[in-house]
Amino acid sequence: MSNTSDIKKPYPIIGLEVHVQLKTKTKAFCRCENKYGGNPNSRICPVCMGMPGMLPVFNRQVLHDSILAGHALNCKIARVTKFDRKNYMYPDLPKGYQISQYDKPICYEGYLTIENDDGTTKNIRITRAHMEEDAGKLIHLEDGTNNSYVDYNRCGAPLLETVSEPDITSPDEAVKYLKTLKEIFQYIGISDCNMEEGSLRCDANISMMIPQADGTEVNTPIAEIKNMNSFSNVKKALEYEMIRQVEEYEKTGEVNNGTNKTTRGYDDSKGVTVFQRSKEGESDYRYFPEPDLPHLEVSDEVIEQQRERLPELPAPKRKRFVSQYGITEYDALTLSASLALANYFEDVCKTTKYYKKASNVVLTDICAILNAENITIEEFSIPADHVADLVNQMGDGKISSWIGKDVFAKMMATGKTASTIVAEENLAQMDNDDEMENICRGVIEANPKSVEDYHKGKDNALKFLMGQVMKQTKGKANPVKATELLKGMLG
Amino acid sequence: MSTQLTYKEFLSRVKSGELSLPEYYQGLKSKIETEDKEINSLLSVNNKLDEMAAAAQERYKDGTNRELEGIAVAAKDNIAVEGLPNTCASKLLENFIPPYQATVAQRLSDAGAIFVGKANMDEFAMGSTTETSAFGATKNPVNKDYVPGGSSGGSAAAVAAGFVPAALGTDTGGSVRQPASFCGIVGYKPTYGLLSRWGVTAFGSSLDQVGTLTTNCEDAALLTSKMMGLDEKDSTSSSRVPENIKDFKAIDIKGKKFGVIRETLENEHTDEAVRAAMQKKIEDLKAVGAIVEMTSIEEITYGVSTYYIIAPAEASSNLARYDGVRYGLQVPRVADEDVKDRFTKTRSQGFGDEVKRRIILGNFVLSSGYYDAYYKKAQKARIVLADRFVQEFNKYDYLITPTSPVLPFKLGENFDDPLKLYTADLCTIPVNLAGLPAVSIPAGIDGVSGLPVGMQLIGKRFDDGLLLGAGEFILGETK
Numbered sequence: 001m002s003n004t005s006d007i008k009k010p011y012p013i014i015g016l017e018v019h020v021q022l023k024t025k026t027k028a029f030c031r032c033e034n035k036y037g038g039n040p041n042s043r044i045c046p047v048c049m050g051m052p053g054m055l056p057v058f059n060r061q062v063l064h065d066s067i068l069a070g071h072a073l074n075c076k077i078a079r080v081t082k083f084d085r086k087n088y089m090y091p092d093l094p095k096g097y098q099i100s101q102y103d104k105p106i107c108y109e110g111y112l113t114i115e116n117d118d119g120t121t122k123n124i125r126i127t128r129a130h131m132e133e134d135a136g137k138l139i140h141l142e143d144g145t146n147n148s149y150v151d152y153n154r155c156g157a158p159l160l161e162t163v164s165e166p167d168i169t170s171p172d173e174a175v176k177y178l179k180t181l182k183e184i185f186q187y188i189g190i191s192d193c194n195m196e197e198g199s200l201r202c203d204a205n206i207s208m209m210i211p212q213a214d215g216t217e218v219n220t221p222i223a224e225i226k227n228m229n230s231f232s233n234v235k236k237a238l239e240y241e242m243i244r245q246v247e248e249y250e251k252t253g254e255v256n257n258g259t260n261k262t263t264r265g266y267d268d269s270k271g272v273t274v275f276q277r278s279k280e281g282e283s284d285y286r287y288f289p290e291p292d293l294p295h296l297e298v299s300d301e302v303i304e305q306q307r308e309r310l311p312e313l314p315a316p317k318r319k320r321f322v323s324q325y326g327i328t329e330y331d332a333l334t335l336s337a338s339l340a341l342a343n344y345f346e347d348v349c350k351t352t353k354y355y356k357k358a359s360n361v362v363l364t365d366i367c368a369i370l371n372a373e374n375i376t377i378e379e380f381s382i383p384a385d386h387v388a389d390l391v392n393q394m395g396d397g398k399i400s401s402w403i404g405k406d407v408f409a410k411m412m413a414t415g416k417t418a419s420t421i422v423a424e425e426n427l428a429q430m431d432n433d434d435e436m437e438n439i440c441r442g443v444i445e446a447n448p449k450s451v452e453d454y455h456k457g458k459d460n461a462l463k464f465l466m467g468q469v470m471k472q473t474k475g476k477a478n479p480v481k482a483t484e485l486l487k488g489m490l491g
Numbered sequence: 492m493s494t495q496l497t498y499k500e501f502l503s504r505v506k507s508g509e510l511s512l513p514e515y516y517q518g519l520k521s522k523i524e525t526e527d528k529e530i531n532s533l534l535s536v537n538n539k540l541d542e543m544a545a546a547a548q549e550r551y552k553d554g555t556n557r558e559l560e561g562i563a564v565a566a567k568d569n570i571a572v573e574g575l576p577n578t579c580a581s582k583l584l585e586n587f588i589p590p591y592q593a594t595v596a597q598r599l600s601d602a603g604a605i606f607v608g609k610a611n612m613d614e615f616a617m618g619s620t621t622e623t624s625a626f627g628a629t630k631n632p633v634n635k636d637y638v639p640g641g642s643s644g645g646s647a648a649a650v651a652a653g654f655v656p657a658a659l660g661t662d663t664g665g666s667v668r669q670p671a672s673f674c675g676i677v678g679y680k681p682t683y684g685l686l687s688r689w690g691v692t693a694f695g696s697s698l699d700q701v702g703t704l705t706t707n708c709e710d711a712a713l714l715t716s717k718m719m720g721l722d723e724k725d726s727t728s729s730s731r732v733p734e735n736i737k738d739f740k741a742i743d744i745k746g747k748k749f750g751v752i753r754e755t756l757e758n759e760h761t762d763e764a765v766r767a768a769m770q771k772k773i774e775d776l777k778a779v780g781a782i783v784e785m786t787s788i789e790e791i792t793y794g795v796s797t798y799y800i801i802a803p804a805e806a807s808s809n810l811a812r813y814d815g816v817r818y819g820l821q822v823p824r825v826a827d828e829d830v831k832d833r834f835t836k837t838r839s840q841g842f843g844d845e846v847k848r849r850i851i852l853g854n855f856v857l858s859s860g861y862y863d864a865y866y867k868k869a870q871k872a873r874i875v876l877a878d879r880f881v882q883e884f885n886k887y888d889y890l891i892t893p894t895s896p897v898l899p900f901k902l903g904e905n906f907d908d909p910l911k912l913y914t915a916d917l918c919t920i921p922v923n924l925a926g927l928p929a930v931s932i933p934a935g936i937d938g939v940s941g942l943p944v945g946m947q948l949i950g951k952r953f954d955d956g957l958l959l960g961a962g963e964f965i966l967g968e969t970k
Binding site: 046049050051052053054055056057058085087089090091094095096097146148150284286287288291292293294 | 569570571577579584587589590591593688689690691692693695696697723724725726727804805807808810811812814816817818826830834854857858859862866
C-alpha cells in the first residue's frame with residue numbers, strides 16, 4: 001500500500017453492547033436482595049441457585065425500569081414481549097441457561113444523541129435493549145489448592161443490554177456514547193453504572209473500512225472486543241484494534257465475509273487485544289422460548305406511566321439552564337450532572353432572581369460541603385428556600401459575598417435563616433456615608449507608604465487599602481462604595 | 492379393583508374411632524417392608540410415620556383435625572417433600588434432600604395428609620416402564636413378570652399393591668395415565684396449569700403436570716381440590732376452579748356425547764386385545780345411555796414426533812443444571828482437569844442412557860441450522876393439534892382413546908427398543924401437547940394374559956371435575 005497518501009484514511013465502524021445492572025430491590029426472578037458485594041453466597045436462594053423444580057417469577061420493576069430506559073433512548077416499546085433461554089454451561093450459571101430475550105426485546109429501534117466537543121450532535125441508533133439475568137462470579141484464590149470458587153450473589157441480578165447499530169466511527173465517539181448512556185441511566189435512576197463494580201460492562205464490535213485507489217472501500221472482518229473495564233480501556237482497545245486490523249488486512253487481504261467474525265479480549269497490562277475464538281468456536285446458544293414464564297403483555301398504561309417517570313434528560317436540561325438562568329455552559333454542565341442537584345438549584349431559583357449567585361452558592365459552598373462530608377444533596381440539611389434567602393441578601397446588596405460566606409457557615413452551624421443571622425449579628429453592609437468617609441480617611445492617613453505606591457501606579461496599593469477598610473468595618477463596607485471613596489480621596 | 496377404602500370412608504372410620512391411625516400406619520409399614528422388597532415401588536420410606544400418625548390421632552382427640560388428617564399418600568421421587576430425598580431415580584441426585592417442599596406437597600401436608608415415602612420412577616421421568624431407574628426396576632403388582640409402566644411406575648405399583656390409597660405422579664406425555672392403565676388403577680392428569688409445578692423437578696416444562704394415581708376418581712378429585720389454586724411461585728399456574736372438583740359427585744353420562752378417536756384404535760400399533768376391550772367398554776357406555784360416536788383427529792398421528800422434539804428440547808435445557816458444582820453427584824477430582832472435563836465426567840457417570848439420549852436429541856433439535864426444521868415446526872404442529880381438539884370439543888363432551896395401544900410389556904422386553912416405546916405413547920402424548928385434562932380408568936382385563944387395559948377419557952380445558960365425575964360414574968355403573 002504505497003499510494004495511500006492521496007486517498008482517504010481507513011476508518012472504523014463500531015457498534016457497542018452495553019450491559020447495565022438495574023438497581024431494583026430484589027433480583028430479576030427471585031426475591032433475593034439485589035445488592036453489590038456482601039459475603040460470598042449470602043444472597044442466594046433455591047431459585048437463583050437453580051435447584052430442581054425451582055421456577056422463576058418475574059420482577060415487574062425490571063420491566064418498568066427497562067421501559068423507562070427505552071423512553072430515554074427514544075425506543076419503541078414492545079406490546080408483547082417474552083423471555084427466552086440462552087443455553088450454555090459454565091460454573092457461574094446455576095441453571096445451565098440464562099433467562100434472556102431473543103427475538104422480542106422489550107425496547108427496539110431507538111437512538112442516543114451524543115454531543116461532540118465542537119458542539120455538533122450525532123444520533124447513534126439503538127438496535128435494541130433487552131432484559132436478562134446476570135451470572136455469578138468465579139473467584140480464583142491463590143490458596144495453594146488450585147481450586148476455583150463461585151460467588152452466586154450476583155446471580156439473577158437484572159441486566160439491561162443495550163445494543164447500538166454500527167454507527168460509531170471513532171474510539172472517541174465510542175467513549176462519548178458510553179458516557180452519555182451512563183449519564184442517562186444514572187439520571188433516570190435505573191443503574192449505578194459503576195464499571196469497577198461491574199454494574200456497567202461493555203463489549204465492542206469493530207471493523208475497519210479501508211478506502212482503495214479505485215474509490216471503493218473494503219471492510220475488514222469484525223472483531224468483538226471483551227474485557228474492557230474502563231472507558232479509557234475502551235478507547236485504548238479500539239485504537240489498538242484499528243491499527244491491528246489494517247495491518248492484518250495488508251498482510252492477508254482477508255475481508256469481512258459475514259462468517260469470519262472473531263472474539264478478542266483486551267489485555268490491560270500489555271495494551272493489546274488477544275484472539276480468543278473464531279465464530280466456529282462459539283457456543284451455539286440454542287435459544288428457545290422460556291416455558292416457565294408466560295408472554296408479557298405491556299399495556300399502554302404501563303408505557304405511559306413510565307413516560308411520566310422520565311425526567312428532563314441532561315442535554316436538554318443544560319441548554320435550558322443556560323438560556324433560562326443565564327449561567328455558563330460549564331456551570332450548567334456541573335449542575336445537571338446529577339438530577340437531584342439540578343432540582344435543588346431550580347428550587348433555589350424559585351424564590352430568587354439572582355440566578356448566577358444561586359449557581360455560585362450551589363456549586364461552590366454547597367458542593368464543598370457535600371464533598372467534605374461525602375453526602376448527597378438529598379442528605380444536605382439546609383432547605384432550598386433558605387439558600388435563596390441568602391442569595392437574595394447578597395443580590396440586594398445587603399451583605400457582601402465575603403460576609404455571605406460567613407453567613408452560610410452560620411446557617412450550617414445553627415440552622416437559622418440568612419435574614420435572621422444578618423439581623424441578629426448586625427452584618428448588613430455599611431451604607432452610612434459619613435461613617436465610611438471617616439474610616440477611609442483614617443486608613444489613608446495611617447498608610448502613607450501605600451498612598452505613595454498608589455501614586456506610583458502600583459495596583460496592589462489600592463487593594464491593600466481596601467483590605468484595611470474591610471478589616472476596620474469587619475467586612476461590612478460596601479466594596480464598590482469604599483473603592484469610589486478611596487479613589488476620590490487619593491485624587 | 493382393589494378393595495381399599497376411599498379416603499372419605501377412611502376419614503369417617505378414623506373419626507368414628509373404628510380405625511386407629513397408629514395401628515393403620517403400623518400395618519402399612521409392615522406391608523411395605525415385606526412386600527415391597529420384590530415390587531420395589533418405593534425408593535424411600537418416611538421414618539417419622541409413627542410420630543406423624545400419633546400426632547394426627549391426637550388432633551382427632553382434641554378436635555383440631557384438618558380435612559385430610561392422617562390420610563396416607565406417596566409421592567413420585569421428583570416431587571419435593573420435606574425431609575425426604577428427591578433422587579429422580581438418578582445417580583446424579585442420589586443423596587439430594589431438597590431444602591424446600593413442592594407446593595402440591597405443602598398443600599396436602601397443610602390439609603393433614605401424611606407422605607409415606609417417595610416412589611420409584613424412570614430416571615428424570617424419562618421412560619414408560621420404570622426400568623430406566625438407577626435404583627432398579629419396579630414390578631407390576633398385577634403380574635410381577637411385567638413392568639408397571641412409567642414413568643410414574645413406582646407410584647402406580649404402590650397404589651395397586653395396596654401400600655397406599657393414592658400416590659402423586661407426574662405426567663409429561665402419559666407418565667401417570669399409562670402406568671395406571673398397566674396396573675389396573677385410575678390415573679388422572681389435570682389441565683396444564685391447574686396444579687403448581689413449583690418443587691417438581693422439571694422435565695418438559697410446557698408439558699409437565701402433577702397427577703394422581705388412585706383406585707377411584709373421587710379420591711383424585713379430593714386430592715386435586717386441596718392441591719389446586721394459583722401459586723405465586725409458578726407463573727404458569729392458574730386460579731381457575733373447575734366445576735365439580737370441590738363438592739365432587741359422579742356425573743350421569745346418560746345423553747352425554749363421547750367421541751372415540753379412530754386413529755388411536757385403528758392403526759398398526761394397537762393390540763387386538765386392547766381393541767376388543769375398548770369395543771366392549773364402548774358398548775357398556777352406550778348401554779347406560781351415553782351417545783358414543785367414532786370421530787377422527789388425523790393430526791394425532793403427528794403427536795409422537797412433535798412431542799419427541801419439544802420434550803427433549805426442554806429437557807436438554809432443564810437438565811443442564813446437573814453439573815456437580817452446587818449439589819448432587821460429585822465425581823472425584825483429578826489433577827489438571829478443566830471445568831468442561833468435570834462437567835462431562837459428572838454427567839457421563841450420573842445420567843443413564845435414556846436421559847443421555849434425550850439430552851442429545853434436545854440439543855440437536857435446538858441447534859442453529861436445525862431449529863427451524865425441528866423445534867419451530869413442532870411448535871406449529873402443537874398449535875394445530877390443540878386447535879383440532881378445540882374443534883372436536885364443539886361436538887363432544889368427552890373424547891375417548893385407549894390409554895395405551897398395547898398391553899403391559901414384560902420386564903426387559905423393550906428396554907433396548909426406544910422407538911417402539913415412544914410409539915406406544917401415541918394416545919397420551921397429544922393430551923399434554925394440548926394441555927388438556929385426561930383420566931385413565933380400568934377398562935377390563937385381557938382374558939388371555941390376565942393383564943389390565945385402560946381407557947382414556949379426555950376433557951375440555953378446566954373441565955377436570957366433570958371429567959372425573961364421568962369417570963366415577965363409568966367406574967360404578969359399567970363393571
